[in-house]
Amino acid sequence: MSNGNSYLEIKQSPELSGDVSLYGAKNAVLVIMASLLLTSGKSRLKNVPGSSDVLHMIKLLESLGAVVIFDQVAHELEVDTSGVNKWQVRQDIMKQMRASILVMGPLLARFSRADIALPGGCVIGSRPIDLHLKNFEKMGVDIDRSGSYLKTHASSLRAQDIILDYPSVGATENLMMAAVSASGITRIVNAALEPEVLDLISVLKKMGAKVDLEVPATIVVEGVDSLEPVDHDLVPDRLEAGTLLLAAAITGGSITITNAYADHLAVFLLKLQEMGHQVSYGFDGYGISFQATQSPQSVSFKTAPYPGFPTDLQAPMMAVQCLAQGRSVIDETVFENRLVHIRELQKMGAQILVEGSKAIITGVEELYGANVIASDIRASCALAIAGLAAKGTTTMTGISHWRRGYDRLEQKMASLGAFIKLIDSSLFTQKPSDQLSLSIKNS
């Protein structure tokens, strides 16, 4: 289905209610698919979301020689990497998805070389990869930056003591996937320990890698000679969980997310409780039940690496602050330009001031439906959530972002009572008389 003419139509909705379950995490499945390049044979992944990023990663693996079967009904992916015989990622693939940089570590481990087109930045920031590159060089990788490609080669990867200036998720993952084949002990100090990183570690260990954690945040890897294909059930997507909880919060509803882990969202859930919402968990924190308060209070927070407040829930949480009582100060400390959704929320009547990396939100009585544009995956969630409470109808374009991050999330929200649907207006043709008519496309 084309994205060009499609948009989300969102109307003011009743209190969401019901039970819902999560697909596997987008930020786990992409890196775990890349990690399969470390093995030669058939691996199977379960609870795989049918998002466009997953489809892009499938195209990338196929371009390297892998054979991939994706059962989108069963959400199961089978990846056979025995035929992988290339180490160059095409520019058109790199441009579509930054996460393609995550094949660099596995390709260096498998072929001692990787030619990767420079990943573009995106609207939330320049997204540099200096932490990846300077530490790969420490591991003995030669990097030729002369062309539009990064041509990298390592006669043999060297185990290293690596200290990350910042707990970068991607750098942690990329370096770890190279280290599993570097003979000796590699230590990654100040590593990212997001649940998605831990899911990758559990996959690497299933493959036969030797990976351990040391407090406070050090990953210790002992290189091994070979790694085996795996079967793995992906960690549920905590960001999908947060988005669904915020949709329930803004409509005053009550929902249960049957397969969410509370400890993946501890600070976020604390903030919901500070707003006055009721949050309870199943045994061992598995399963989250939510009951919205009818008079939500504003809360303030700053984003931070895990276990802090996740930057990926900053935009959707801001949408909910727009209708809370009081004043909220949100400080986005992870990405330098992740406040682009504010302009669109202001179109809907939100009262938000920006001071550097901080947004100051003064709660209002109501928001109004508007035509808004999504600028990144999580901004699309913020606008959809605001639309559920806004008076009238909101149309959101830029839904390629929505599709990149989620598998038909609008259908999940609709199953809970939300008035939200994806309109593929390419099915409509504009008659000269401007009458809309449905043209049945020859399929």
Ligand code: EPZ
């Ligand atoms: C991952 O991006 C996620 N993407 C992001 O999710 C998430 O927001 C981010 O981690 C932080 O949690 C995937 O996992 C595919 P970082 P990543 O390296 O790895 C700077 C979403 O919406 N930095 O932890 O790119 C960087 O610019 C996406 O699902 C460097 O300066 O994030 C940023 O300011 C968005 N140099 C900060 O670190 C580097 O070499 C965090 O980036 C690398 C990063």
